[in-house]
Amino acid sequence: MFDLELRLNSLYEALNNHAVIRLSFVNPCDTAMLAAFIRKNRIPKELIVPNDSVSSYLNTIDFFSLVWDEPRTNKQRTVGRSYCPLIELSSPEHTDSATTIIGNILERKCGENAYSVIDVVGELIDNVWSHGKALGYAVAQVSGDEIKFAVVDIGRGFKNVLQEANISGINSDIDAINWSIQKGHTSKGQEDEWAQSIPFDSYENPFPSGVPIKEEENHHEGLGLYKLVDLVQKTKGNLSILSGQGLKFMNAEREFDSKLKNYWQGVVIYCTLNIRNIKNDVQDSDASDIDAILKEILG
Numbered sequence: 001m002f003d004l005e006l007r008l009n010s011l012y013e014a015l016n017n018h019a020v021i022r023l024s025f026v027n028p029c030d031t032a033m034l035a036a037f038i039r040k041n042r043i044p045k046e047l048i049v050p051n052d053s054v055s056s057y058l059n060t061i062d063f064f065s066l067v068w069d070e071p072r073t074n075k076q077r078t079v080g081r082s083y084c085p086l087i088e089l090s091s092p093e094h095t096d097s098a099t100t101i102i103g104n105i106l107e108r109k110c111g112e113n114a115y116s117v118i119d120v121v122g123e124l125i126d127n128v129w130s131h132g133k134a135l136g137y138a139v140a141q142v143s144g145d146e147i148k149f150a151v152v153d154i155g156r157g158f159k160n161v162l163q164e165a166n167i168s169g170i171n172s173d174i175d176a177i178n179w180s181i182q183k184g185h186t187s188k189g190q191e192d193e194w195a196q197s198i199p200f201d202s203y204e205n206p207f208p209s210g211v212p213i214k215e216e217e218n219h220h221e222g223l224g225l226y227k228l229v230d231l232v233q234k235t236k237g238n239l240s241i242l243s244g245q246g247l248k249f250m251n252a253e254r255e256f257d258s259k260l261k262n263y264w265q266g267v268v269i270y271c272t273l274n275i276r277n278i279k280n281d282v283q284d285s286d287a288s289d290i291d292a293i294l295k296e297i298l299g
Contacts, residue, residue, distance in 0.1 A: 003027070003029075003240075004029065004033075004240050004242050004247060004270065005247060005260055007029075007030055007033055008260065008262050009261070009262060011033070011034070012262045014043060014047050014048075015037075015041050015043065018047065020046075020047050020048075021047060021048050021049065022049045022050075022051075023048065023049065023050040023051065023054045024054065025054065026050075026054055026057065026058070027141075027148060027150075028140060028141045028148050028149060028150045028270070029148075029150035029152070029268065029270035031063055031086055031137075031150075032138070032139050032151070032152035033264075033268060034063075035063060035066060035067050035086060035152075036135055036154045037154075038067050039067060039135055040135065040154050040265075045068050059073060060083075061085040061086045061139060062085045066086055066088055066137075079101060080108075081104075081105065081108060082141070082142045083139075083140060083141045084102045084105065084138065084139055084140035084141075084149070085101075085139065086137055086138075087101070087137065087138050087139065088135070088136070088137055089125065089128070089136035089137060089138055089153065090136075094129075095125050095126050095129050095138075098125050098138035099118070099121060099122040099125050099126075102118070102121055102125075102149060103121065103122070105140060105147060106118055106147065109142065109147065109278075109279075110278040111279060113280075114278065117231060117273070117278055120231060123227070124151055124225070124228055124269065125138050125151055127225075128151045128152075128153050128155075128269065129153065134153050134155035134156070134266060135153065135154050136152055136153030136154070136155065137150075138150070138151045138152075142275070145275050145276045146237070146272050146273065146275060147272070148271070148272045149270075150268070151267075151268075151269045152266070152267070152268045152269070153267055154264075154266040155265075155267065156266070157173070157176070157243045157244050157264075157266050157267060158173065158176035158177055158179075158180050158246075158267060159172070159173050159176035159243065159244055159246075162176050162180070167179065172259075173243050173244030173245050173246025173259075174246040174248070174259065176243065176244075176246065177241050177248045178257070180225050181226055181229050181241070181248075182226060183226040225241075228269075228271060231273060232251065232252070232271060232272075232273065233250075233251070233252045234252075235278055236251065236252045236274050236277060237251065237252075237271065237272040237273045238250075238251045238270075238271070238272045239251070239270070239271050239272075240269070240270045240271075241267070241268070241269055241270075242260075242264050242267070242269075243264065243266065243267045243268070244264065245259050245260045245261075245262070245264075246258075246259060246260070247259075247260055
């Protein structure tokens, strides 16, 4: 059974039976899932019982202050060096902040080869928030030779987004996940070219009922999840994607899908990348093209 499935089951156990969740270990994905689920379902703090070491970690990444509005006590001396604190993805500024901090970690650990990876991470964070437009979180942690990061939201999920965009062949959550990781696939391309644009920082539609709408393009539009899959394979890392009842796991050697008993409203993406392999060179021709475009834009 997957770690994500175990965590999801424990969350529903707490929600349905008022059961205590005892935390003796957490990874970045645990913290983001916990934060989103607790906030959405208003789970009281007394049902979440971490041991001392987990409590210290949760305090360090600002978990308590974001989830239950407790006073912040951590000075965060090593933010951007070995971890990115839990960041609520509630605006373009917050998505940029998460990308910047995770980018700083990658640059410190991987040097110039980090830039193509940073671009993919930025696209991922932007897309999860801009597609879901709901409560979400990003977090990252360096552990040995690996960087682990998670992006989580409780938005519409892949299947709903693709079905709303009239993508054919999307009959299940697994269909939606597998469609979304293919090169060149984006639901953005299905929008009405005559639709009115809503400002990227707006949560409300200012146009009359019946007027087709679209969002303004975000900062990192156009790369897609397939680049993340490629990075995971090249760095011999791991990738888990959860949406609805669909869960996909993959690494360099294998991949498989699973339909879960419980349901996650939105998207969970948990990725582990090998720092040493990024430093050795993960760039391919596509990544080189991306770097060339960025250099042209940035001068």
